[in-house]
Amino acid sequence: MTNLETRPTEVICHAEQAHGIEVIGPRDVPLGGPRAMNVRRTLPSRERSLIGAWCFLDHYGPDDVSVTGGMKVAPHPHTGLQTVSWLFTGEIEHRDSAGNHAMVRPGEVNLMTGGRGISHSEISTDATPVLHGAQLWVALPDADRDTAPGFQHYAPEAVTGQGWSACVFLGSLLGSTSPVATFTPLLGAEVSLDAGTTLAVPVDPTFEHGILIDTGAVTVDGVPVGKDVLAYLPPGAATRTIVATEPTRLLLLGGPPFGESIVMWWNFVGRTHEEIVAYRDAWQTQITGHTGTVVADSQDFADGRFGRVLGDHLPPIPAPPLPNNVRLRSRG
Secondary structure, eight states, rough: OOOOSSSOOOOOOOOOEETTEEOOOEEEEEETTTTTTHHHHHHHOSSOOOTEEEEEEEEEEEEEHHHOOOOOEEEEEEBBBBEEEEEEESOOOETTSSOOEEOOOBBOOOEEEOOOEEEEEEOTTTTTTTTEEEEEEEEGGGTTTTTTOOOEEOOOOOETTTTTTEEEEEEEETTOOOOOOOOSEEEEEEEEEEOEEEEEEEEOTOOEEEEEEESEEEEEEEEETTOOEEEEEOOOOOOEEEEEEESSSEEEEEEEEEOOOOOTTTTEEEEEEEHHHHHHHHHHHHHHHTTTTSSGGGSSSSTHHHHHHOOOOSSOOOOOOOOOOOOOOOOO
């Protein structure tokens, strides 16, 4: 999914701290147009750009597709990252310029590697009355960020215990391990808890973690965390205790501190202002050619770094203007 903000450098999430845990509130971002879906963005925030290699977290829905029109994200580019799509409700059709055509369904992860450059589209299907899920990005380390684009799909089996269940789509947790390959160690899991359940989660103490509450509310090591909020947990603990104060579904993310600074603007992750400018110019050249006007059909734009999304005829999404007289700054 693309970042369709008109000012994609703006970051205004608010965080509060307790016992070393940061509680980050979301900000609303429209995905374009008067009937647009709104997403709740918690990463990046003013206080925190990364949790491990996780660099972007949009949470959306439940969204009444009859009102908003659902998700209709035309071909757009990415560099230097992997996208992770996870749905709770609905169905989305994915196409990309590496030749992949797949469906995103609840409980099944789609991971796309942008690497040196890819373009893709995501369209909710006609059979989807309600859309509800999360879109996440993972920054690629410097040694791997120019890797070839690619795609992986995995449907994890749930692991269960008294009052809880978990689907582990990246990394290892609670006895379940995902086969999906990433370029840094990562954890990604959906965890559901009955009201009153206490779950002591063994975690890697070298990881920092994030807990996003989709529905319900919990305490994490005694700190209250409510719906739509992201809790940041620093490294050091081998166990995190989650107590569900009501029926709850959450995403648990993690990874070792990334250790690199990145420049992230619109749909690009790079290392310098000049790289981002070059990525933007390359995309605009592909979709406008010599006319200066964005093509009406994505099959008509030129060959180049980002390829062409086979089978998608929507007009591609142009990049927003870069901020005037401002250098993009690195974060990390």
